[in-house]
Structures are given as C-alpha cells and as structure tokens.
Amino acid sequence: MPSSTSTRIEVGARAALFCALILSCITPAFAADPIKIGAIFGVTGPAAYLGAPEEKTARMVVDDINRNGGILGRQVQLIVKDSGANSEKAISFAKQLIDEDNVVAIIGPTTSGESMAIKDICEKAGMPLVSCASAETITTPVAKYVFKVPQKDNYIVEWLYGTMRKLGISKIGVIAANTGFGNGGKAQLEKYASKYGMTIAIAEVYDSAATDLSALLTKVNATGVQAVVNWSIEPAQSIVAKNMRQLKMPQQLFQSHGFANIKYVEAAGEAAEGIIFPAGRLIIAGELPASNPQKKLLMKYNADYRALYKEDASTFGGHAIDALMILKSAIEAAKGTNPDKMVQAIEGIKDFPGTAGVFNFSASDHNGLQMDSIEMMTVKNGKFTLYKGK
Amino acid sequence: MPLQLFLQYFVSGVIYGSIYAAVAIGFNIVYNATGIINFAQGEFAMLGGMIAASLSHFVPLWFAVVAAVAITAMSGVAMERVFLRRVARGGVLKMIITTIGLSIALREAALLIWGESVRTLPFFSGNEVSSVTVLGANFSPQVFWVVGVTALVVAGLTLFFRFSLSGKAMRGCSANRDGASLCGISPDRMVTMAFGLSAGIGAIAGCIVAPLTQTHYAIGAGLAIKGFTVAAFGGLGNSVAAVVAGLFLGMLESFSIIVVPEAYKDVVTIGVLLLVLFVKPSGLFGSRASGALKDF
Numbered sequence: 001m002p003s004s005t006s007t008r009i010e011v012g013a014r015a016a017l018f019c020a021l022i023l024s025c026i027t028p029a030f031a032a033d034p035i036k037i038g039a040i041f042g043v044t045g046p047a048a049y050l051g052a053p054e055e056k057t058a059r060m061v062v063d064d065i066n067r068n069g070g071i072l073g074r075q076v077q078l079i080v081k082d083s084g085a086n087s088e089k090a091i092s093f094a095k096q097l098i099d100e101d102n103v104v105a106i107i108g109p110t111t112s113g114e115s116m117a118i119k120d121i122c123e124k125a126g127m128p129l130v131s132c133a134s135a136e137t138i139t140t141p142v143a144k145y146v147f148k149v150p151q152k153d154n155y156i157v158e159w160l161y162g163t164m165r166k167l168g169i170s171k172i173g174v175i176a177a178n179t180g181f182g183n184g185g186k187a188q189l190e191k192y193a194s195k196y197g198m199t200i201a202i203a204e205v206y207d208s209a210a211t212d213l214s215a216l217l218t219k220v221n222a223t224g225v226q227a228v229v230n231w232s233i234e235p236a237q238s239i240v241a242k243n244m245r246q247l248k249m250p251q252q253l254f255q256s257h258g259f260a261n262i263k264y265v266e267a268a269g270e271a272a273e274g275i276i277f278p279a280g281r282l283i284i285a286g287e288l289p290a291s292n293p294q295k296k297l298l299m300k301y302n303a304d305y306r307a308l309y310k311e312d313a314s315t316f317g318g319h320a321i322d323a324l325m326i327l328k329s330a331i332e333a334a335k336g337t338n339p340d341k342m343v344q345a346i347e348g349i350k351d352f353p354g355t356a357g358v359f360n361f362s363a364s365d366h367n368g369l370q371m372d373s374i375e376m377m378t379v380k381n382g383k384f385t386l387y388k389g390k
Numbered sequence: 391m392p393l394q395l396f397l398q399y400f401v402s403g404v405i406y407g408s409i410y411a412a413v414a415i416g417f418n419i420v421y422n423a424t425g426i427i428n429f430a431q432g433e434f435a436m437l438g439g440m441i442a443a444s445l446s447h448f449v450p451l452w453f454a455v456v457a458a459v460a461i462t463a464m465s466g467v468a469m470e471r472v473f474l475r476r477v478a479r480g481g482v483l484k485m486i487i488t489t490i491g492l493s494i495a496l497r498e499a500a501l502l503i504w505g506e507s508v509r510t511l512p513f514f515s516g517n518e519v520s521s522v523t524v525l526g527a528n529f530s531p532q533v534f535w536v537v538g539v540t541a542l543v544v545a546g547l548t549l550f551f552r553f554s555l556s557g558k559a560m561r562g563c564s565a566n567r568d569g570a571s572l573c574g575i576s577p578d579r580m581v582t583m584a585f586g587l588s589a590g591i592g593a594i595a596g597c598i599v600a601p602l603t604q605t606h607y608a609i610g611a612g613l614a615i616k617g618f619t620v621a622a623f624g625g626l627g628n629s630v631a632a633v634v635a636g637l638f639l640g641m642l643e644s645f646s647i648i649v650v651p652e653a654y655k656d657v658v659t660i661g662v663l664l665l666v667l668f669v670k671p672s673g674l675f676g677s678r679a680s681g682a683l684k685d686f
Contacts, residue, residue, distance in 0.1 A: 045608075048506030178653035206652035209612055211603035214529070215402035215644040216652040222395055235508040235604055242602075245519040246530040247398070267510050267604055269518035 034077040035070070035104055035337060037062075037327065038097035039320075040118070041132075042085030042110040046179070046208050046234050049261050051110040053317030054132055055080055056309055057301075058107065061324045064304075071331050083109055087180075090114035091121065098125045104337035107323040108132050110316075111233075112153075113180025119146050126339045128346070130326060132319035134257065135184040139366040145339065147346055147366045149322040149356055150315075151280060151373050156257050157188045159278040159374050161196035164227060166389065169252070173225040174203040175216060175240065177232035182208070185231030185256055201225050208234045214243045227251050233258035238268035245271045252276065257374075261314040265379055272379045276387055279377050280315045280356045283384040293353045301355060318355030325354065394526035399644045401529045405602065407633075407640025408540045412595030413617025414624065414632035415543065416588035422564045422627045423584030424478075426485045430469065430493035431592055432614025433500075437462045438593025439605035440500060443509035451512055459593040466589020470582050478581075493610065500607035511600035536598050540633070543591055547629055560584060564627075619663040625676025635674060 039058050042051030062078040070076055079101050081093035090109045097103045098121070105128040109115050112135035122129040123143045131138050131148035134156070138148045164172065174189050176182035186203055193200050201223040206216055213236065220228060228251050230240045237259050244253055253275050260279040265272040281288060285298035301321055305313035326346060333348065334341035349368065352359040357373025376387040413435055420428040442458035449457070469492055477484045513520065516531045551557040562570040563580040571577055595613075596605065603609075616639075624635030639659060646658045666673060 044501065044506050049508075052506055204651050204653075207656065210652065211599075211609070211612075212402070212405060213652065214405065215399055215647045218395065218398045218402065219647055235606070238508075238510075239604065242518045242530075246521045246528060248521050248523070248528040263507060267508055269510070271518040 032074050034075040035072075035331065036077045036079060036101060037324070038094075038101060038103035038106040039078055039080045040083050040090050040093050040097070040106060040108040040110075040114065041080060041320075042114070043080070043082040045084035045086065047085035047110050049235075049263060049314075050132075050233055050258075050316040051082070051085065053261070053305075053314050054108065054110060054320040055082075057305065057313070057317035057320040058324060060304065060308055061321050065324075065328065071328050072335070079103060083114060085111050085114065087114050087117040091117050094118040094121050094127075098122075098127050104128070104331070104339070105130065105327050105342065107320065107327070111180055112138065112184050115148070116180065119143060122146060128327070128330075128339055128342050130323040130346075132316070132323060133181075135180065136188070137184070142364060142366050145343055147326070147361070147368075149319050149326065149354065149359075149367075149369075151257070151356055151369050152367055153185055153188050153256075154192065155369075155371050155374055156278050157185070157192045158196075158371065159376060160189075160229065160254055160256075161192060161198055163276065163278075163376050163387070164198065164254070165196055167227075167252070169226045170197055171199045171201055171225050172227045172229055173220040173223060173251075174200055174229050174231065175213070175220065176203075176205050176230070177208040177210075177234050177236060178205040179208050179232070179234075181258065182232050189229060189231070206236065208232065208236065210234075210236050211239065212243065213240055214247060217243050217247055217249065221247065221249050221251075225251060227254060229254045229256075231256045231258070235264070235267060237264050238272070241268040241271040241275060257315065260377070260384070261316065262312045262384065263314075265382060265384070269382075272382070274378060274380075276376060276378050278374045280318065280373060281375055282313065282315045282318045282355045284375070284377060284386050287386055293351075293358055294355070297353050298355060315355065322354035322356055322359075326352070326359065397525055397527035399648070400641070401524075401527045401533065403641035403644035404537060404637065405529075405533055405640070406643050407637035408536045409595065409599050409603070409613070409636075410616045410620040410639055411633045411636030412536075412540050412543065412598070413592065413613050414620040414636055415547065415629045416592040416595070417617055417621040418627050418629050418632055419547075419584050419588040419591070421621070423560055423581050424474075424482070424485065426482045426489065427618065427626075428585070428588065429486065429489045429614060429618075430496060430610075431588065431617060432610030432612070433493045433496040434462055434466060434589045434592025434610075435596035435599075435613050436500060436605060436607065436610035437465065437496065438596030439511060439600035439609070440504055440509060440596075440607070441593075442597045443511050443600060443605060444504070446511060451514065454511075455594075455597045458597060459590050462593035462596075463586045463590035466592075467582055467586040469589075470585035474585070475578065475581075493614070497607060497610060504607055506607065508604050508606045509600070510604050511597065513601040514598075530602060532598075532601050536602070539594060539598050543594060544629055544633055547591075556580075556583065616659060619659055622663060622673055623666050625673030628673075628675055631673065631675035 041055045043055045083090040107130045112133040115131040115133040115138045129146045134150040134153045136152040136154045176186040255277040257279045259277045288295045302313045330342045330345035333345035349361045357369040359368035361368040378387040416431045442454045445454035514535045521528045559575045560580045563577045620636045624631030643655045
C-alpha cells in the first residue's frame with residue numbers, strides 16, 4: 001500500500017524536523033558543560049527515612065545552586081540512583097555513574113553497608129566519594145578519595161556511655177537491627193564498653209523488618225539490665241519504644257543517632273517521651289545560642305525544607321546538604337573538577353560550618369568532625385529538645 | 391523459667407499467632423472457592439491498614455476501619471472481575487502467577503500513593519503506653535482486640551459457611567463446580583464473593599494489627615509468607631486449623647527467641663514450612679483425600 005508508506009515517511013520526516021527544532025532550542029543552554037554529580041541514596045526500602053530526605057534535600061540544594069549561577073559559572077546536573085539500601089545495587093550504580101555517566105564525584109550512599117561496598121570501587125577509579133553514612137570504618141583507615149560527612153559512630157557510642165556513667169548506669173542490654181548500621185553500632189558499643197566500665201549483659205540482633213519485639217525485650221528484661229540501647233535506622237525504633245512501655249519495663253531507653261527523624265517520634269507517640277539519644281544539632285537548631293556558627297545555616301535549611309516539602313527536615317537530609325556544599329567549595333577551590341585537585345581542596349577545608357558540625361578536614365582526617373559535633377537529645381511533648389540531665 | 395516470664399513469651403506468641411491466623415484465613419477462603427493461592431493476600435492487609443491510617447485523620451477511627459475494610463473488599467472484587475476471571479480458563483497456575491503480578495502492582499501503587507513512610511493507626515483503646523497486667527504478664531490492650539476480632543471472624547465464617555445460603559453455595563461450588571452450576575449456582579459469582587470476603591478479612595487483619603506493628607507499603611510480602619506458612623501448616627482450606635497452626639507457629643517464634651536470635655526467627659518458620667511440605671503435604675489437619683480433589 002504505497003499511500004500509507006508515503007504517509008509514514010512524511011510523519012517520520014516531520015518528527016525528525018520537530019526533534020531537530022527542539023534540540024536546536026535546547027543546545028544553547030548546555031553550551032558550558034554541566035558539572036555532573038552522582039548520588040546514590042536508599043530512597044525506598046528499609047532506609048527510606050534516611051534516603052528519601054537525602055534525595056529531596058540534594059535536589060533542593062542543586063536547584064538552589066543552579067538558580068544562583070551554578071559552580072564556576074557551570075550548571076550542576078544531579079544524577080540520583082535509588083539503591084533501596086541494597087549493597088549490590090549500590091555497586092552497580094557506582095560503576096554506572098563512573099563509567100557511563102562520567103560524573104565528577106559521588107555523594108551517598110545512605111547506609112554504611114553500601115558505602116563500604118563501593119569504597120574500593122571509587123578508590124580504584126579515582127572517583128571522589130562523599131559518603132552520607134556513619135560507620136567509622138568508611139574513613140578509618142583513610143582512603144585517598146573517600147570522605148564522609150556524618151559524625152562517626154564511635155563518637156555516638158562515647159556520648160552514650162558518658163551520659164550513662166553520669167546517670168549511674170553500668171549494666172546494659174544492647175539490641176540492634178541485623179544490618180550494616182546495626183552490627184557496626186553493636187561492635188562499637190562492645191569495643192568501648194570496658195573503657196567506660198560498662199557491662200553488656202545481653203547483645204542481640206533482630207530482623208530489620210521486625211514488627212513486634214516484645215519477645216526479644218522480654219528476654220532482655222529478664223537479664224536485669226539498668227538500661228537498653230537500641231541501634232537501628234528502621235521503624236523498629238518506634239516499636240522498641242512502644243513494646244518497652246507495654247511490657248512495663250522500667251529501664252531507660254537509649255537510641256542511636258538513627259532516631260533523629262521526627263517521624264519516628266510521631267510513630268511512637270507517647271512512648272517516645274524521655275528517650276535519650278545523641279545527634280547533630282540540626283533538630284534542635286531553635287534552641288542554639290545566636291553565637292553558634294551552625295545556627296544560621298541550620299535555621300535556613302529547616303525553613304527551606306519545610307517550605308518546599310511540607311515536612312520537618314532531619315539530620316539525614318542534612319548529610320546531603322553537607323556533602324554537596326563541601327563538593328561545591330572543593331570544585332571552586334580546585335578551579336575545576338580534576339579529582340586529585342578536588343581531594344586536595346577538600347583536605348584543605350577548615351572551619352566550614354555544616355549541618356552535622358563544623359568541618360576541619362585534613363589528609364589524615366576525611367571526616368573532619370570532632371566529638372563536639374554531637375549533643376545529647378531527648379523527646380519532650382512530642383518534640384526533640386536538648387537533654388540537660390536528670 | 392518463672393511463670394511470669396513464661397506468660398510474657400506466651401502473650402507474644404498469641405499476638406504473632408493471631409496475626410498469622412487472620413492472614414491465613416484469607417488464603418483459605420480463596421483456596422476453597424478457586425483452588426488457587428492468592429499471593430496478593432498480604433497486600434490486602436497492607437491496603438486495609440494504610441487506607442484506615444489515612445482516613446483516621448479525617449473521620450472517627452471506627453468509621454475509618456469500616457471504610458478501609460469495605461474499600462479493600464471492593465478492590466478484591468475488582469481484582470477478580472478484571473484480571474483473574476480472564477485467565478481462569480488457563481488453569482490454576484496462570485491464575486496464581488497473575489496474583490503474584492497483582493501483588494507487585496498493588497505494592498508499587500501503594501508506594502506511589504503513600505510514599506515510603508511508615509503509618510500508624512491509633513490504638514483502638516488506650517494509647518501507645520497503655521498496658522494491662524494479666525497474671526503478671528504485661529501487654530497492650532490492643533492484644534485483646536487482635537485476639538477478639540480474629541476469634542469473631544473465625545466464628546462468623548464458620549456460621550456463614552454452615553448456615554447461610556451464600557455460604558452453602560460457596561461450599562457447593564468448592565466441592566463440585568459443575569454440580570453446583572446445575573443447581574443454579576453461578577460459580578463465577580461465588581469466586582467473586584470469595585475474593586471480596588478474603589480481601590475484607592485481610593483488611594480487618596491489617597487494621598487490628600496496625601497500631602501494634604505499624605504499617606507501610608511493603609508490609610504485605612512478609613505477612614503473606616507467614617500467612618501461607620500457617621495455612622499450609624494447618625491444612626489448606628481449613629480456617630479453624632489455621633488458627634491452631636497460627637498459634638502454634640506464634641508460640642514457636644516467641645519461645646525460640648530464648649535460644650535463637652530474633653534476626654533468625656524466620657528461619658524457624660520456614661524450617662517448619664519445609665518440614666510440613668516434606669512430611670505431611672496436606673498439613674496438620676488436612677486429609678489427603680480432600681487434597682486430591684484440588685488441582686493444586
């Protein structure tokens with residue numbers, strides 16, 4: 001049928017012309033190549049309470065940078081990959097970002113397990129990586145191209161033990177999710193116990209998708225501990241709090257910095273009252289004195305995030321802003337995206353206020369944060385507040 | 391072991407067991423009517439909990455739960471009418487695979503609608519920190535709701551299948567599809583009803599446990615595995631057996647924590663499932679003769 005063929009050719013020609021027109025309109029905008037930054041976040045899956053705010057924050061920050069003229073006059077293109085907190089996926093996304101997308105740096109992954117999984121890949125490829133996960137092992141020992149912005153988990157442990165010692169607690173039970181984050185925290189708790197004179201009477205891992213922990217907590221309760229430490233990032237954090245109250249357990253509940261998302265407080269309701277946990281200052285920014293170097297930045301981030309996404313910012317989203325701002329400052333200082341110069345530039349960053357703390361990087365410290373980047377917090381009337389002791 | 395400690399584990403076992411039994415009953419209803427395993431059963435529980443959680447912000451809790459159960463039951467009906475009836479001629483395997491596909495579609499749809507965050511339903515009585523003490527064991531008053539509603543559902547179903555005309559017609563269809571047609575019963579309509587009923591019961595299960603366990607878009611798959619284990623363990627198609635099997639498995643999980651870390655409690659469950667499938671494929675209370683009548 002010749003007529004239909006000719007119609008088809010005509011349609012094809014028109015489509016091609018149309019595409020050419022569109023392309024010719026778009027091309028000028030890309031005249032200066034954009035700076036491509038890769039991001040691997042667990043937007044969905046078990047770490048979604050961390051990964052989703054990270055992704056939202058990263059998009060917000062990149063839009064903001066681009067509106068203000070980009071970096072070195074070049075626009076920033078953020079390529080986000082949702083790993084679902086799965087290490088295998090993180091590995092293939094890292095390879096994809098390095099080999100196919102030709103990004104200049106990667107931020108994320110969200111979890112410690114994923115970060116450790118891609119550490120070597122980035123190191124071998126000479127790809128600057130700014131991790132948003134907390135395990136000490138990510139930057140200890142130092143790998144040339146690998147940095148991280150959250151506070152180290154050993155700082156968290158030392159803050160927890162310090163607080164317990166003040167409260168006269170010496171015999172504790174540890175429960176942790178069976179994930180990289182949970183097992184990492186449990187190992188740090190066990191490592192530092194003797195330094196602070198703590199006895200861990202029981203240390204158990206639970207399934208990260210657990211929906212009820214009453215049987216496990218019954219076992220913990222039977223050991224006669226004075227306090228319970230829960231180390232996880234999953235919704236189980238709220239379930240532990242509820243189950244302890246339902247079991248009428250008298251012990252103080254401590255959580256890790258994984259608790260610093262107000263949604264966990266909402267999910268636990270009244271059971272969240274009085275939980276003690278260490279975290280960065282973002283969630284209590286309003287209580288900080290005006291002289292605090294982080295206050296202005298924290299208040300702005302909180303307000304911007306709330307205006308755009310109609311929900312409260314969390315410390316996890318803050319890691320994304322820190323990672324991006326550190327990269328921005330490094331690219332500006334290195335006057336380009338040469339990986340070795342970028343690494344040098346990051347190592348030269350001093351007194352840099354971020355959401356997690358004031359960063360002081362060096363060749364031997366790829367985290368840049370000290371113990372003082374953390375405060376002890378508690379929950380009062382459904383809100384986070386500074387813990388001022390009993 | 392001190393009595394109080396024993397009772398505390400016992401109560402945890404009852405909570406787990408009732409949840410599994412409620413999901414297993416939904417499997418059984420569909421199995422009886424069609425001879426297939428509906429792998430979207432867990433998603434019904436997820437939908438029930440999520441819809442109720444969303445509605446509870448606007449309407450009284452009881453109304454939110456009733457509406458969630460009704461909406462989920464209607465989605466069960468729609469699922470059968472739109473998808474499963476079309477593939478029914480292709481045999482049970484085709485239908486089972488379709489339910490797997492539908493479960494994935496429902497899960498992804500829930501992710502789009504509600505996002506990744508966890509929801510909770512207000513406690514039916516008391517709140518997060520309420521606790522009652524019975525013989526030294528402490529637990530949330532919600533446990534009474536879970537156990538009570540599950541018992542009511544089982545009793546209601548037993549009465550329905552034994553005495554009501556629709557119930558008898560459904561049993562008739564299940565026993566002999568052609569014979570039932572000859573008596574003027576429409577098998578298609580009975581299958582539709584079975585899906586509506588099982589979706590509604592799944593939603594009830596999702597609602598009564600949501601205050602305790604919280605709920606999110608991906609909670610269905612885990613519930614479905616446990617529910618299926620319990621249904622197979624008790625003997626497919628038998629709802630009273632599902633309750634007994636559910637409580638047994640719940641106890642096993644709860645007491646196993648004394649020796650096995652919580653993280654590995656699913657190993658215990660799956661181990662039991664494999665054992666049953668090897669040793670007595672018809673389940674604890676199933677008979678080989680009735681099992682042989684089914685295609686699957």
